[in-house]
Amino acid sequence: MKNKTFLANCALVLCAVIWGMNFIFQKQASQHLGAFTFISLRYYLGVLSLLPLFFYMRRRKALAALEAGEEVERWHGSRFWLAALGASLANWGGAVLVQIGLHVADATKAGFIESAYIALVPVLDLLLFRKKTSRRVWIGIAMAIVGLYLLCISDGFSLDVNDAAIMASTLCFALHILLWSRFSPHVDALPFMVVEFLCTGTLSGLVALFTESLTLADLTAAVAPLLFAGVLGVGVTYTIQIYAQRFTPASVAALLMSMEAVFSAVGGVIILRETLSVREWVGCGIMLLTIFYVQLPHREPVRREPVKAA
Incomplete structure (x- = not known):
């Protein structure tokens, strides 16, 4: 199980x-x-990219094989559809609120605010599902927030209406992570x-249909990014x-996936020829140290049974 958890953590870093x-x-x-046109086309392409694997695994019944030996309740029918719809609304709400905020808000500050879901996830996990987070993970969250602040904020920190929209998006993304942690053992992942x-x-797409326009020239120019x-x-x-x-607790998953801010900054340096200050490199370094810290082997506290008198 420990090996599966380690591999799962590495996979989440790859996502970041x-x-x-x-x-x-x-x-x-x-x-x-x-914004809405981009979101719509992006997710439709995501569906198309999954369809070959979906039909292949359905044909080979590999999904059932993956679950062999796991005694878990499988969700079907209305329960499955309600779970998928709930995850969709959380994901869509977060994406829309970010786009609304980014229309005016500073992108680096927005990145810092959005990454605040790493602290929201364990709090919501405790409130909604009564799951506690270890002290190690809380320390990792604190390290990550410090690193994010150094990486993203350079001219002081203040909030306005657009920042509030991005802050609201963090609640949606935190809920999305928690919902996936809750649903993933009980649903067939690809469907x-x-x-x-x-x-x-x-x-x-429905929002884009009434608020945005699309030309063939614009679509052609955006093919590679899409x-x-x-x-x-x-x-x-x-x-x-x-x-x-x-295999990974929701709080740890959120922490590892928040590393996207680091890889975005490094990608900007490599691809867009942007530059980072010493302060920003220090922030990146702290964030990367956090990855190693939360995965260091540690012993669980041993509960000693009280000695009964003879």
């Missing part, structure tokens, strides 16, 4: 790498596509994700995430 790079491609796509992505893409964001940023990473969260 892809999402960090995805921010760069999303920035490029925003020059040609409206669940196909339904969620279709709902997210359709909701965004392919990366849809196939890798949705299809691949979300598949990894829902399987990995079967």
Whole structure:
């Protein structure tokens, strides 16, 4: 089980790498596509990227084989659809609120606020599901917030209405992580994700239909960013995430996935030729140290039974 947890944690860090790079491609796509159009096309591409694997695994019945030996209740029918719809609304709400806030808000400050879900996840986990978080993870969360502050905030910190929208998005993303942790052992992952992505893409598409315009020239110019964001940023990473969260606690998963801020900054240096200050490099270093810290081997406290008198 420990080996599975370690591999799951490594997989979640890989998700953070892809999402960090995805921010760069999303920035490029925003020059040609409206926010809702981008979200809609991105998630529809995510669905298309999953369909070959979906039909292959359905045909080979590999999903059942993956669950062999696991005595868990499988969700079907209305329970499955309600779970998928709940996850879709949480994911879509977060994406929309971020886009609303980013219309005016500073991108680096927005990145710091959005990453606050790493602290919200264990709090909500305790309130909703009565699950406690270890002291090690709380220390890791504190380290990550310090690193994020050094990486993202340089001119002081204040909040306005647009920042509040981004802050509200953190609640949606925290709920999404918790819902996936709750649902992942009880649903077939691929059908669940196909339904969620279709709902997210359709909701965004309906809004885009009435608020945004799309031309063939703009769509052609955004093909490469869309392919990366849809196939890798949705299809691949979300598949990894829902399987990995079967073996990783929600609070640890949130902490590892928040590393996307680091990989976004490093990707900006490599791809966009941006530069980072010493302060920002220190922030990146603290964030990376956090990854190693939360995965260091540690002993669970041993409970000693009281000695009964003879």
